[in-house]
Amino acid sequence: MIKSVNNYPVSQLFxxxxxxxxxxxxYQREYTWGKNQWESLYDDVLENDPGYFLGSIICINQSTDTLSIQKLELVDGQQRITTLSLLFASVYHALKSHESxxxxxxxVELINLKRKLVLKKGDEQIRLIPQIQNNNYGDYRAILAEIGIISECDVPAYAGNRKIFRAYRYFQERIEQMINDRDDRLGTIMEFLDKVSHACLVKIEVASHADAYTLFESLNNRGMPLTAIDLIKNKLLARLESIEPGKVDHYFEQWNRLLSYLGDDYAIQERFFRQYYNAFKDELKAVYHVPIATRSNLIQIYEKLINHDAKGCLQKISAAGRLYSIILSRNQDNALNGIEMPLKNLERIQGAPSYLLMLYLLARKVELQLTNDHLASTVDLLVRFFVRRNLTDTPPTRDLTRLFMTVIDKISDLRGDAIPQSIEQQLVAISASDDAFQYKLQGPIYEENSSVTRFILSSLAEQAMTKESWVNLWRFENKQFVWTIEHIFPQGENIPQSWVTMIADGDEKKANEIQQTHVHKxxxxxxxxxxxxxxxxxxxxKRDRADRQGRAVGYKNGLKLNEDLSNATSWSVEQIDARTEKLVQQVTKLFKLQESDA
Incomplete structure (x- = not known):
């Protein structure tokens, strides 16, 4: 069934x-990876040692002539290989820009990099042939033509708005950011290229589609391999059993209680173990000192902590786990009244990188002389910080863990009011300016970050609510939000004639152009x-829609956010621009970092 299974460096796959x-x-689904995946792949390669494992791919190899071009059908791992190809293209562009x-x-490396993307035997034979869905093939060729790797070709309409081009531009920006502060710009690019080339993928080759299907089934049925958390658990319980024979069941219960605090999501469990070390590194470094806990060194860290004091380690991480469950809104503590809603908002705005700071503040609350008001105001500040950060990408994601570790270092000797003041000063110093924030707010915000957009719109709507008019905009039913983002001028491919008439005086081409520039504002x-x-x-x-009981469910639904829509008789480009500017000013005021300036 399986022809071969090998662990290859990326350079060998290309x-x-x-x-x-x-x-x-x-027929395969289009390229769907977005910013989160691009960011993860880039940061994983950048921050980890050469040889970092990127996952696996499955190929069908039906070729028989070893002297001809070997065409492998990529049936699993297409997102990863496409992304790596776009990353190579971005590195090629960066080197080509400094060719002189x-x-x-x-x-020689520049030429070799070209040969990773096109075959040596023919400049027009690209090594990766994307699927045709959503213009993936045309968009990818256009990028290779743009950087001079293949001959010129037409750029498909609206290519810049699709994922292939956006991934390529993202990597260009990341590389530019990476080399900006370096004296040896070329050396930095070459060092990064070396890391990409030495990252590893497991390539599984099968002989037929039937074999590929059987392999998918067998992989799914056998479950996941042991995780880092499994290995930490095994190490901890084995150590405790050797210290206190016969009590392992008791400690296993404690371990399970810890995991119940964290929930079943493995990513959250792993994040807790990393953030625990990073939050309390100052006291843990006496046992084992690394600059920062990462995925790649997590097991090593906990092996040292467990060998040093297994029982104490379990007690401390269990206590921290209980506090983490409060941060996750999985549990409540009557002694912490007033921080539940701010913490829920912090989760909604994807502020998880700051949980290590909150874990530290909750664990050291008495010692640091903090009140619930101090904690609530700090979480509110973090919410405002993450609204701006997640939209502007300032500071970048890769810096956030170190940022909050630095914040902890700077507040550890402070007490009371001085702590939230210091946190505010530090966050203001590294955040995007109002101008940068407004620039993003004025653009295609939904396309930039739909989650932040939903949070902003919900916050604007909630501002005007009273106890009597309160509506839960975060209600979940059937694993999805009941309240979702609505595009007033529709975003669909086939614009209805009523909208072509209203927004473009019947001109279909103009309506499509307006959709491209304004629909996500x-x-x-x-x-x-x-x-x-x-x-x-x-x-x-849309404005006058009512349910069967005659209740308004369209733009006259009573939300303050929809007030101008409920009174409008039509919708135009000018109205979109005017409403955008009005909302931008409201959002800037609502999420001002320094409360004194609000």
Whole structure:
């Protein structure tokens, strides 16, 4: 069934001497990775040692002539291989931009990098053949043509708005950021290229589609391999059993209680163990000192802590786990009244990197002379910080753990009021300016970050609510939000004639152009509990929509956010721009970092 299973460095999968082509089946789903995945792959390669494991791919190899081009059908791992190809293209562009400064060795690397993307035997034979879904194939060729790797070709319409181009531009920006502060810019690029080339993937080759299907089933049925948390548990219980024979069941109960605090999500469990070390590094470094806990050194850290004091380690992480469950809103503590809603908002705005700071503050509350008001105001500050950060990417994600570790270092000797004041000063110093924040707010915000957009719209709507008019905009039903983002001018591909007439005086081409430039702007967005019922309906139908009981469920639903929509008789580009500007000013004021300036 399986022809081969090998762990290869990326450079070998893209071997310049090999006539290997990776073809993604035409019917396969389009390229779907987004910023979170691009960021994770880039940071994992950058921050970990050479040889970092990136996952696996499954290929069908039906070739028989070893002298001809070997075409492998890539049936699993297409997102990863496509992303790596785009990363190589971005590195190639960065080196090509400095071509006159390259020495002989670096020029050879530039040529070799080209051969990773096109075969040596023919410049037009690209090594990765993406699927045709959503113009993936055309967009990818356009990028290779743009950087001079293949001959010129037409750029598909709106290519810049699709994931292939956006991934490529993202990597360009990250590389530019990486080399900006370096004296040896070329050396930095070459060092990064070396890390990418030495990262590893397991390539599984099978002989047929039937074999591939059987392999998928067997992999799914056998479950996941042991995780880092499994290995830490095994080490801890084995150590405790050797110290106190016969009591392992008691400690296993304690361990399970810890995991019950954290929940079943493995990513959250792993994050807790990393954040625990990073939050309390100052006291733990006497046992084992590393600059920062990461995925790659997590087991090593806990082996040292367990060997030093297994029982004490379990007690301390269990106590921290209970506090972490409060941060996660899984449990409540009557002694911490007033911080539940701020913590829930911190979760909603994806502020998890700051949980290590909150864990430290909760664990040291008495010692640091903190009140619940101090804690609540700090969480509110973090919420405002993450609204701005998650939209502007300032400071970048890769810096956040070290940022909050630094905050802890600077407040450890402070007490009472001085602590939230210091945290505010530190966050203001590294956050994006109001101008940068507003620039992002004025753009296609929904496309930039739909989660932040939903949080912003919900916050604007909640501002005007009273106890009597309160609506839970975060209600979940059937594993999804009841209230979702609604595009006033629809975002769908086929614009209804009523909208072509209203927004573009019947000009379909103009309507499509307006959709490209304005559909994802803040002024064209609202929150609706009946999004599926509104969809592509005309503006008047959306505005006046009512349910069977005659209750308004359209733009006249009573939300302050929709007030101007409920009174409007039509919808135009000018109204989108005006509403965008009005909401931008409200959002800037609502999420001002320094309360004194609000």
């Amino acid at each position: 071997d310049i001497e090999a006539g290997v082509v990776y073809a993604i089946p035409r 400064d390259l020495d002989d060795e670096q020029r 803040l002024g064209n967005l609202t929150i609706s509990g009946f999004n599926s019922a509104l969809g592509n309906k005309s503006f008047e139908e």
